Amino acid sequence: MGLGDISVLWTGRDRGISSTIGVILILGIVLIGTTSIVAFGSIALEDTQRQSTLERAEQTMAQFDSRAAQVALGGEETTQRLSMGQAEGNYQVLPNNGKITITHVDYNDADDDEVIYSEPLGAVVYENGDTTLSYQGGGVWRTDGGNTQMVSPPEFHYRGSTLTLPVIRVFGSDSAAGSPTAVLKKQSMKPIYPLSGKHYGDDTAEYLNPASNGQIQITIESPYYRGWAEYFDARTETNVVTIDDANQQVTVDLITLGPQGQFNIPTKEDPLQVQGMTPGSMSDLSLTVRPEASRPQKLSSLDWSLYIDRNGRQFEVNVNGLSNGECSDSQAADISVYYSDDDGVSYHGWKAEDAIPVTCNVTTNNPELKINLMDSGIDMTYDDLSGNLAENNPNGQTKNSVSFDHFDTDPMETYNRSDLEKENLDVVIRHYLNHFAPNFQIESNAGNSGNNVGIGTSEGDDIQYDGDTVITFLHVSENNVEVELE
Structure with a gap:
């Protein structure tokens, strides 16, 4: 037998061995695959069963x-x-x-x-x-x-x-x-x-x-x-x-x-809290201002304000202009309204055309000033505010034009106000309070050393507003x- 014949014999034997190994490998792969399928299938089945159990538990x-x-x-x-x-x-x-x-x-x-x-x-x-x-x-x-x-x-x-x-x-x-x-x-x-x-x-x-x-x-x-x-x-x-x-x-x-009805005259230390107010819903904000208890016969040199100061916005209602402030029909106080939304760089200014008369308390016969900021019968003129207010100083500031929201009309009416144009006091107040809604606090301040407002003798007569997002x-x-x- 030659070397070629031996080579042929060995090649045939290798082929037989290779075939056997191939079969074994195929069987192994099939077995591994089957085992994997069974294992993963079991896990998937367990997950499905557990998920089904949890869904039933949720229903239960x-x-x-x-x-x-x-x-x-x-x-x-x-x-x-x-x-x-x-x-x-x-x-x-x-x-x-x-x-x-x-x-x-x-x-x-x-x-x-x-x-x-x-x-x-x-x-x-x-x-x-x-x-x-x-x-x-x-x-x-x-x-x-x-x-x-x-x-x-x-x-x-x-x-x-x-x-x-x-x-x-x-x-x-x-x-x-x-x-x-x-x-x-x-x-x-x-x-x-x-x-x-x-x-x-x-x-x-x-x-x-x-x-x-x-x-x-x-x-x-x-x-x-x-x-x-x-x-x-x-x-x-x-x-x-x-x-x-x-x-x-x-x-x-x-x-x-926030509180409704009567309230204490607000101060820096004890402000009036307004909470949850729906914009434009202020229907009453009235108070009675009286002299200090030590000098009850006069409201002389009156310069007194209610104001709001929050996040760069400033609002002030100032009452002033009395000479001696005695209990007399000839005495009357002026009202002005100031607002700034840029921390005093510019402002809106309003003056009342008609002053508020000083009346006499029927019990004490002392002077008092009844102020109703929701009075629709007081005309305000959009104008410069000369001199100092009790809380803010508009001198040197730029007076801007203002867009107004009429809360008592449907649909809401918006229009521009310029110099010497007019608006009712209640609309002016509601408009500016809208910029602070729903939550803000009102404080007060006296602007000079005259016989000014007596906090203990004065009183808030009524405050009323609506709220949508409050308890x-x-x-x-x-x-x-x-x-x-x-």
Whole structure:
């Protein structure tokens, strides 16, 4: 046998070995692929099953929410039973999970706060892996890996100027796995606000509507605070939502309407707070100015202003022009109005054509000046303001033209005012107050050392305006539900 024949023999044997190895490799690849498909398929199947379980759990918790509302807020429904229907996961009743605190901040314009209500909320919690579904405060919250979303909204109804907040508290301590049955039982219900006969801390007022002054502050401390924050931010319009991650808290500040009716003459130290005012809605702003108690017979050298100064905008209503200010029909005070929106570089100026007469108090026979800034019968002329005002100095400033909004016409009429053109006093005042709405404070200032306005002897007769994004009516109740897991 030659070398060529041996080469042929070896080549044939190599081919046989190669074929065998190829078959083995193909079988291995098929086996690996099959194993991978089975493994990945099993994982996908498990994920699908778990997702299906969580979806059913969400539906169950939504049903629980509905049953809890029937028991807590319904009339005759005092007990409800619900099959939770899950084969996987665990349920717990946690009575101390979360807390709600309702505070009336600065309820008396003296920086005093009143805690209206502060109690645990409690929760019914379903856990499956890193996903948690929780019923709390009348809502359902889902947490996945630390991220919380709202499944159904809580019992927190904010519409216009009314907040209705039936606080649903959960009691109980049961836990269960598998498919327990939840038994919901009504414990009690009691009103929190309004509540006749219950007073604020300084006994100045009862827990009654309309709520005024300061703001209503609601704080939720909860593992699901981020979900609450999302809800508050979406449902409470222009009010302020503050998140405190360190303490798992969210706070929403609901502005109340400022004081209506009589008010104290404002000062720098104690300004008049205007809150939640709808632009153009000021319908009354009147006051009675009297001399200082030490010299009650005269309003001599009167130079006194109400003013607003905020964020580069300046507004002033000045009363001046009296010689001796005695109780006499011949005495009358001038009114001028000043406004600047560039921190005093330029301004708008108005003067009243008719002075306001000094009248006599029927009891003391001392002089007094009744000023109604919403008087539509006083004509104002757009003109230069010479001399110093009590708060601002227009000398050297440029007087600009002004566009006016007529709030008492429909549709709103806008037109330009130039020198010596006229407008009613009430329209002038409403127009400029619109630049500061909805929240601002009015102060006062005296411009010279004469016998000026007596703060203690004078009084604000009436202030009235409307508000759209404020809390005027507050309805809070506590509704307790006990939950057992069988």
